[in-house]
Amino acid sequence: MTVLSPATNWAGNEHWAPAEVATPASVDDLAATIREARERGLRIKPIGAAHSFTPIAATDGVQVSLDALGGVVRGDAETGLVTLRGGTRLRDIPRLLAPYGLAMTNLGDIDSQSIAGAISTGTHGTGGRFGGLSTQVRGLTLVLADGSIVDCDASTDPALFEAARLGLGAIGVIAAVTLQCEPAFLLHAVEKPVPLDEMLATVHERVDEHDHVEFFWFPHTTGTLYKQNNRLPGDALRKPLSRGRAWWDDEFLSNTVFAWACELGRAAPRAIRPIAAVSARALGAREYVDRSAAVFATQRRVRFRESEWSIPRAALGEALTEIRRLIERRGWRISFPVEVRMSAADDLWLSTAHGRDSAYVAVHQYHRTPHEDYFRAVQDVMLALEGRPHWGKLHYLDVTELSGRYPRFQDFLAVRDRADPDRAFDNTHLRQVLGA
Helix, strand or coil, rough: CCCCCHHHHCCCCCCCCCCECCCCHEEEEHHHHHHHHHHHHEEEEECCCCCCCCCCCCCCEEEEECCCCCCCEECCCCEEEEEEEECHHHHHHHHHHHHCCCCCCCCHHHHHEHHHHHHHHCCCCCCCCCHHHHHHHHEEECCCCCCCCCEECCCCCCHHHHHHHCCCCCCCCEEEEEEEEECCCEEEEEEECCCEEHHHHHHHHHHHCCCCCEEEEEECCEEEEEEEEEEEEEECCECCCCCCHHHHHHHHHHHHHHHHHHHHHHHHHHHHHHHHHHHHHHHHCCCEEEEEHHHCCCCCCCCCCEEEEEEEHHHHHHHHHHHHHHHHHHHCCCCCCCEEECCCCCCCCCCCCCCEEEEEEEEEEEEEEECCCHHHHHHHHHCCCCEEEECCCCCCCCHHHCCCCCCCCHHHHHHHHHHHHCCCCCHHHHHHHCCC
């Protein structure tokens, strides 16, 4: 173990000081690390890429980094089942699946996270017929608080499996994940500006018609950037963006120029409205065909803070209308777009899409700009629409307010009591959202 102090998350809004950091290189090493920490009376928190905006991975005990636990354990091209070590980064998974001719069914729009961290916080992509990443999980290898190594799935200790595949790091440390993958596929991507009113009037039709739909609304404007992706066979003809166009749109405009705009807006808030108008027009229409992972994920180099809420799909129009009114009424200047994605209903106990087809509405602020008033006000809008906050993004709810939003919440707590009765994996954040 090594001493590392302080630690911070990607967004830079959370800081903590672990007593020690361990980087186990095998499941046995991981189990030994946990047993040693418990013998010394120290709490344990696993950490992947530290991409959560909450302090979910914070600890003053032993920080267990999963960085050395990456790669494929086994794969089967015929069944599509692939087992990955828990620290495997999402960005590496396409390369690891390529020898099997496989791909993940869906991905989020950022691929920096570890697979263990992504499923533990409910990371999702978009698509009206597709669930979050945890719905692709078919088995787990966990190290529990007593250092025991346990394999679980839908038939072997199913309650432990259901709790741990979206477990907030409260059930055990995920050493390996078995995913249900599918034959590699391409995506036909179409991106274009669409007026907000038209977008809201047609969004449900678009979601039903296309495989993966999302859009970004630029506050202070009437414009959105709309994205639709439709699945094609893996042997279809690729027509990727030219290297120059990809660099111009995705690196220069979306990162370099946007960073300049955010800094200008921070220094001169009155400039944000005209900047927003330019931003809404800067990213023009484009169409291309590429490998699924290359289309799903984008590079986000401008640091920000984020709050994201799941609401019933039918409430999306009301949600955006209220956020739009809120921004104008408060006179805020918001430089970041509002992101909207979709998800199919699922039955995961702590899934934000549990039992309902969902729309996800994410609000952001530049990391050097105050965010709390904006996020709290948006939270009030979302709570009135049966909103559930993303587990890895900023919100201000506690266990009392959260428990009633999940029909299986008490079942989850019962498994936690069995798997970690002494709260070895506890921290302040988990006490807030799950109770003592």
